[in-house]
Amino acid sequence: MLSHGAWKRYFAGRDDIVGQTLRVNEQPYTVVGVMPPGLTCSLGQPEQIYTPLARDPNRGHGFLRVLGRLRSGASIGAAQSEMSVIARRIAAQYPKSNRDTGANVVPLVDGMVGKVKAGLLILLGVVTLVLLIACTNVANLMLARSAARQRELAVRAALGAGRARLIQQLLTESAVLGLAGGALGLCLASWTASFLAAVLASNFPIPRIETTRTDAWVLGFTLVVSLATAMVFGTLHAVGAAPPDLQEGLRESGRSAT
Numbered sequence: 001m002l003s004h005g006a007w008k009r010y011f012a013g014r015d016d017i018v019g020q021t022l023r024v025n026e027q028p029y030t031v032v033g034v035m036p037p038g039l040t041c042s043l044g045q046p047e048q049i050y051t052p053l054a055r056d057p058n059r060g061h062g063f064l065r066v067l068g069r070l071r072s073g074a075s076i077g078a079a080q081s082e083m084s085v086i087a088r089r090i091a092a093q094y095p096k097s098n099r100d101t102g103a104n105v106v107p108l109v110d111g112m113v114g115k116v117k118a119g120l121l122i123l124l125g126v127v128t129l130v131l132l133i134a135c136t137n138v139a140n141l142m143l144a145r146s147a148a149r150q151r152e153l154a155v156r157a158a159l160g161a162g163r164a165r166l167i168q169q170l171l172t173e174s175a176v177l178g179l180a181g182g183a184l185g186l187c188l189a190s191w192t193a194s195f196l197a198a199v200l201a202s203n204f205p206i207p208r209i210e211t212t213r214t215d216a217w218v219l220g221f222t223l224v225v226s227l228a229t230a231m232v233f234g235t236l237h238a239v240g241a242a243p244p245d246l247q248e249g250l251r252e253s254g255r256s257a258t
Helices: 004-011 076-093 108-113 117-148 150-158 163-203 216-241 246-254
Strands: 021-024 027-030
Touching (some): 150 163
Antiparallel strands (some): 021 027
């Protein structure tokens, strides 16, 4: 099997590559297919070709990395127990080469990003902290703005707008502001994602970082986060701003707020 990159790079994407014979390490191989783009199993350089596993009569390698799917209803613990039994049997049959060799079953995501998981979680925490700081600053600005709008809110209340109606108006304004900020952030992300992914890929071994892009999942996540932050911080602002003191608010026309 050829990787998609090797098929494009070395064979110019020829449609008749299937069935052709190639020599790899002086061994002839018949090409039976091409892998889809973006598929890789290694944490380092992406693979170029995939060949059948050759038997090692010397049993000297001591390691083998296998990808598989769990049977429906099976768990990682059950698979680990079964593989441990198999490893002990092999060690008993070949004590010279397999005495200290066992089997370790882990989820694929842990096997691929286990070394960088802590760093990614720290990065996510930093992003969350920046989001909270931004939301706090915007909430403070909205509270200051509501102080300057006491007369407007008092007039609305005097004309019959109840507490629920005023809170609804303020929450709507917060939602519009949150969605506008989310849309702006999404546009910036779509423009800079490829550049940032290339910079990270050249400095940190993050698996599949080159495939980073803005897709439907990113759009949905941005929508949820924008609405959630707008509702949470907008509610704090709305509850504190409505309803105002009518007499005090109507006298605000001759005053100024800073």
